[in-house]
Amino acid sequence: xxxxxxxxxxxxxxxxxxxxxxxLAVGYIIGAFLAYFFYVITGQGVYETQTTYQQSQRxxxxxxxxxxxxxxxxxxxxxxxRFDSYPYSSQRTSREYHSRRYNEYSQLTIExxxxxxxxxxxxxxxxVAFAVWFIQMLVAYYSGGNILLSLxxxxxxxxxxxPQLYNVVExxxxxxxxxxxxxxxxxxxxxxxxxxxxxxxxxxxxAVTRGLLTYMNRDQLQGVIAHEISHIINRDTMYMTMLAVSxxxxxxxxxxxxxxxxSAIRGAVYGGxxxxxxxxxxFGAILIVLVIIYxxxxxxxxxxxxxxxxxxxxxxxxxxxxxxxxxxxxxxxxEGLASAxxxxxxxxxxxxxxxxxxxxxxxxxxxxxxxxxxxTSSIFSTHPPLEKRIQILRAIAKNPSFANYEQAWKxxxxxxxNLLSTPPTYETGLPTxxxxxxxxxxxxQQSPTTPLHPMQQNIDTDIRKNARSAGNAxxxxxxxxxxxxxxxxxxxxxxxxxxxxxxxxxxxxxxxEYRLGQHILL
Amino acid sequence: xxxxNFILIAILILIILFVVYVISVYNxxxxxxxxxxxxxxxxxxxxxxxHDLIPNLVETVKGYxxxxxxxxxRITEAxxxxxxxxxxxxxxxxxxxxxxxxxxxxxxxxxxxDLKANQNFLAxxxxxxSTENRISFARQAYNDVVMTYNNAIxxxxxxxxxxMFGFKQESFFEIEDxxxxxxxxxxxx
Numbered sequence: 001x002x003x004x005x006x007x008x009x010x011x012x013x014x015x016x017x018x019x020x021x022x023x024l025a026v027g028y029i030i031g032a033f034l035a036y037f038f039y040v041i042t043g044q045g046v047y048e049t050q051t052t053y054q055q056s057q058r059x060x061x062x063x064x065x066x067x068x069x070x071x072x073x074x075x076x077x078x079x080x081x082r083f084d085s086y087p088y089s090s091q092r093t094s095r096e097y098h099s100r101r102y103n104e105y106s107q108l109t110i111e112x113x114x115x116x117x118x119x120x121x122x123x124x125x126x127x128v129a130f131a132v133w134f135i136q137m138l139v140a141y142y143s144g145g146n147i148l149l150s151l152x153x154x155x156x157x158x159x160x161x162x163p164q165l166y167n168v169v170e171x172x173x174x175x176x177x178x179x180x181x182x183x184x185x186x187x188x189x190x191x192x193x194x195x196x197x198x199x200x201x202x203x204x205x206x207a208v209t210r211g212l213l214t215y216m217n218r219d220q221l222q223g224v225i226a227h228e229i230s231h232i233i234n235r236d237t238m239y240m241t242m243l244a245v246s247x248x249x250x251x252x253x254x255x256x257x258x259x260x261x262x263s264a265i266r267g268a269v270y271g272g273x274x275x276x277x278x279x280x281x282x283f284g285a286i287l288i289v290l291v292i293i294y295x296x297x298x299x300x301x302x303x304x305x306x307x308x309x310x311x312x313x314x315x316x317x318x319x320x321x322x323x324x325x326x327x328x329x330x331x332x333x334x335e336g337l338a339s340a341x342x343x344x345x346x347x348x349x350x351x352x353x354x355x356x357x358x359x360x361x362x363x364x365x366x367x368x369x370x371x372x373x374x375x376t377s378s379i380f381s382t383h384p385p386l387e388k389r390i391q392i393l394r395a396i397a398k399n400p401s402f403a404n405y406e407q408a409w410k411x412x413x414x415x416x417x418n419l420l421s422t423p424p425t426y427e428t429g430l431p432t433x434x435x436x437x438x439x440x441x442x443x444x445q446q447s448p449t450t451p452l453h454p455m456q457q458n459i460d461t462d463i464r465k466n467a468r469s470a471g472n473a474x475x476x477x478x479x480x481x482x483x484x485x486x487x488x489x490x491x492x493x494x495x496x497x498x499x500x501x502x503x504x505x506x507x508x509x510x511x512x513e514y515r516l517g518q519h520i521l522l
Numbered sequence: 523x524x525x526x527n528f529i530l531i532a533i534l535i536l537i538i539l540f541v542v543y544v545i546s547v548y549n550x551x552x553x554x555x556x557x558x559x560x561x562x563x564x565x566x567x568x569x570x571x572x573h574d575l576i577p578n579l580v581e582t583v584k585g586y587x588x589x590x591x592x593x594x595x596r597i598t599e600a601x602x603x604x605x606x607x608x609x610x611x612x613x614x615x616x617x618x619x620x621x622x623x624x625x626x627x628x629x630x631x632x633x634x635x636d637l638k639a640n641q642n643f644l645a646x647x648x649x650x651x652s653t654e655n656r657i658s659f660a661r662q663a664y665n666d667v668v669m670t671y672n673n674a675i676x677x678x679x680x681x682x683x684x685x686m687f688g689f690k691q692e693s694f695f696e697i698e699d700x701x702x703x704x705x706x707x708x709x710x711x
Contacts, residue, residue, distance in 0.1 A: 163645065167652035174564060175659035177557075177667070218651070332662070 008322050012239060015315050019246045019308055023133060024126040026253040026304050029297050030260055031125020036117045036293055037264045114289070133249040140241045145197035145205060152195075152360050154185035154207045162186065165213060168222050169206055172229040175330040182206045182232060191351075192216070192344045195363040196228035197237050204232040215347070216340055223327060223337030227365050230326030236319045237363075243312045250308045254301045261297050309380065316362065316382040324389055325405040332400050338393035342471070345371060345386050388412050485510065547683045554671040558692050561664040565695070568656040569604070569617060575653060576601045576620075579646050586637040590630055597623045624650065661695045668692045 159166040162184075169184055178201050185207035187193075192212040198204030206228045208221075216224065231237060328334045344366045356368045362382035370381055377385045395408040472482075472492075481493040487506040501510045580594050587594065600623045604616035628647075637643050672691050675684040 164648050164652075167648065167655075171652060171655045171659050174568070174656050175663055177561065177663050330659075 008318065009234070012315055012318065015311050016239070016243060016246075019243060019250075019311050020133075022304050022308055023129055023246055023250050023253065026250055026257060026300055027126040027129025028122040029125070029293065029300055030253065030257050031128070032117050032122035033257075033264070033293050033297055034125070034260055035121030036113070036290060039113045039117065129249065129253055132252065133245060136245045136249060137242065140245055141199050141238075145199065145203070145237065148195070148197050148360055148363060149185055149205060149207060151357055152187050152189075152207065154187045157184050157186050162213065164218065165208065165221070165225075168218070168225050169229070172222070172225050172330055175226070176229050176233045176326075178204070178229065178232065180204070182229070184208075186210060186213070190214075191368070192347050193364045193366060193368065194224050194228055195360065195365065196231040197363065198232060199238055200235065201232055204237075206232075211347070212344075215343060219333060219336035220340035220343065222331055223333070223335075223340045224365055226327035226330045227323050227337060230323040230330065231319070233326060234319065234322055236323065240312075240316060240319065240362075243315055247305075247308045247312050251305050254305050257297055257301050261294065261301075265294075313380050313382060317377065317384045320383050320389070321392075321409060324393065325409075328393065328396065328400045328405060334393040334397050334400050338390045338397075341366060341386055341390050341393075345374065483510075483512075544683055547680050548687060551671075551674060551680070551684055551687070551689050554667070554674055555689065557667045558664070558671050561660070561667045565657065565660040565664060568653060568660050572620070572650070572653045572657065573601055573605050575646065575649055579650065582640070582642050582646055583637065586634055586640070586643075587630075590627075593623070593627050593630055597627060621654070624654070665694050668694055 157165070165186075166184060169182060173181055180202050182196070182198065183205040185205055187207055187209045189209040190211045191209055192215055194206065194208040194212055196204065196206050206225065208224070212221070212224065324337065327337055331337070348366070348368055348371045352371075358369070361367050361369050366386060367381075367383045370377070370383055371386070373385070375385050375387045377383070383389075391412050392405065392408045395412070396404040475482075475492055480495065483491045483493060485491055485503045485506065485508065487503060487508070489503055489505045491501055491503065491510065493501070493512060498512060501512055502508070503510060576597060580598060583594065597620070600616060600620040604613060604620050606616075608616075631637060631647075674680050675689050675691055
């Protein structure tokens, strides 16, 4: 059962690894480009600097050259194969002395230039990138959770403030075998939502809105809390923080890369008077290598941020599915979470919240910014489409486990079915699947060979009722029209639909016209 | 001579690697075994919590439920029985009785609207519901840990090391009362 969690984690680690590699690659290219440019084209660094009198004295004085013969770049006697190794002043103009061109770097062979570029300064760039990432990571590690909690104005509570919430959290702590009780926060917000944060299961927190506590029943609350505790168990906060920091670092580095490359090119164009080296032998090869690095830099600066973001959002969605599955394993009651999700969605659709903090929104159990599309998700969604989440949860209502969750997930993700447009294929039918439904008669007949216990039937009709009201809210939000047939059945018509519909109960053939933005029943 | 040295060193490295592997597996098994013990203790903690709640419940309810003396007595009796030290089987049976008595009680409560409006009682009811949930979640957690532990003991190659050090399989927490496991029968009359 826990094999699936492990597999999911392994894949997540691979994704994080790709992300880090990408980051290091950007750092490498920056380092290599800067170094190569410095060595070969200008020979004096990217920016032109004013040379002081002392510096120019240093380069022109004979003592300096005497000293220079003993450094690791120089040879004695004069070596024709090395750049600028001829030390004496007879061949130099005074202008060349007064520039910083003849420093120790200009005494390298091409092979050495390649070596120092790709095996020294490139890795140094990667190292700097890693250091930037690491510092941000440390900050996020020790303060990430608190920032989120203070951003959302969460108040810490004790057991006496809300015994039921406290109990539900503690139950889930027991079920998930957390090493410590998470801190509980309440956000004073009438909308329904919840999030979890914390750097490790030992230091974790769960925050729920007041709206959630007002409208959810115990089972639904348990489903939501189980989802949040699952995030804590799977260490999702840390994982997603790490990815977010990586994305941030990559974007920062790419900005840096663009600046560096841009000013280097500008420097090369306007500072051409110093680059007399283009007449030398082998300059073509040098230039080609530079162009190759330049092309790499360009490609990376376009691709890296995009790829990083795609990886980030894909892992976020994957983690949400994983938390749903884990929550089912904790509660063994998928219907709680499913109906909670429906309730949250329909409430947000009924009263769209104007102000949602963009930093906190991706952390919530349902992202309020993504509720305009319930059935599909783009590559930039932080959460999987709500309908699919609910559909998967309902599909495993009879037999909750990781294996079944994965099977349902494959079926529903793979087929790309839309809950609202195709009839459901699973047993405990969700009435929203049909275009028309009867309010009295259950939509899917139980097969006569498997009679159910009366209690079970009661539960099922309850589930159906809940599902129907929530489903209707979803349909209304998608601008479906509810037209009443004369026999009392509501026909739910998709927006801008024209044509014939047979009433499922009285078999009357309705013709539906769409005039002046309204459906008319003929 | 040089080849002999090389072979000796290789063998030595292999032996060291093997020892390190055995140590890590042994430590993992010990950790799992302790987790199993801890999970078992957790069930006891929750049962104790239930025992502590019951006198409160009876005290709160007594005034309202004059006619249900028998139900209340059954609860108290079952609680006292469950608190008595005994074998695991006996205690499990007593706990089962207590669960049953509490269930009956909550069915009966439906007939007392006054009681259901009492704040004290509502708080107690929440605590009891939560305790029942905690007990079942603690059992569920115990079973999950036992499964992980048993898998580790039975699977190759850890099973060799497990049998070397005498690790024994743990048994799952199963419902003692056979009646609870039966599929409910439905009559259509």
